[in-house]
Amino acid sequence: MKTAEEILQDKGTEMICVDYNTVICDALKLMTENRIGAVLIKKNEKIAGIWTERDLMRNCLGQGFDAKKDIIGDFMSTNLHSAKHSANVYELMDIFLGKRMRHLLIEKDGKYIGILSSGDVMRATMLEKDEELKRLNAMVSWEYYENWKWERTQIPPIIHNKEGLRIDR
Numbered sequence: 001m002k003t004a005e006e007i008l009q010d011k012g013t014e015m016i017c018v019d020y021n022t023v024i025c026d027a028l029k030l031m032t033e034n035r036i037g038a039v040l041i042k043k044n045e046k047i048a049g050i051w052t053e054r055d056l057m058r059n060c061l062g063q064g065f066d067a068k069k070d071i072i073g074d075f076m077s078t079n080l081h082s083a084k085h086s087a088n089v090y091e092l093m094d095i096f097l098g099k100r101m102r103h104l105l106i107e108k109d110g111k112y113i114g115i116l117s118s119g120d121v122m123r124a125t126m127l128e129k130d131e132e133l134k135r136l137n138a139m140v141s142w143e144y145y146e147n148w149k150w151e152r153t154q155i156p157p158i159i160h161n162k163e164g165l166r167i168d169r
Contacts, residue, residue: 020073049076
């Protein structure tokens with residue numbers, strides 16, 4: 001069963017960050033270019049929050065909102081959730097489902113080493129299940145072949161008389 005750190009190794013550990021004073025329109029462009037659903041917000045070189053597609057929908061689309069003027073720091077979520085690098089996929093899914101969130105920072109030795117989305121974890125889970133299914137199918141196929149081979153040795157030979165009629169023993 002994969003851990004958060006192993007999923008990050010497959011996915012990559014790059015964390016896309018923007019400055020607290022970044023205009024929302026620029027953050028959206030960066031997210032689109034990198035095909036991601038969240039960016040981390042840095043203030044004074046430290047991670048101060050996260051801004052996600054949900055934050056755009058929930059917090060930004062009110063009256064007077066201007067994506068070309070408003071800064072991302074005013075709309076970010078400051079409640080950062082993280083999981084240990086050793087958390088397995090089931091623990092990660094429990095966090096995603098229990099907290100109804102889509103992005104989770106991964107922590108090792110007191111530092112953030114990456115960010116995972118619920119989609120990243122779901123993909124890793126599905127790939128793992130696919131491999132497990134392949135192994136089970138191979139095992140079942142081998143057992144079938146072995147049983148078929150054994151059963152063939154147990155079948156009595158069919159004997160025909162001179163007239164070509166079958167004689168059962």
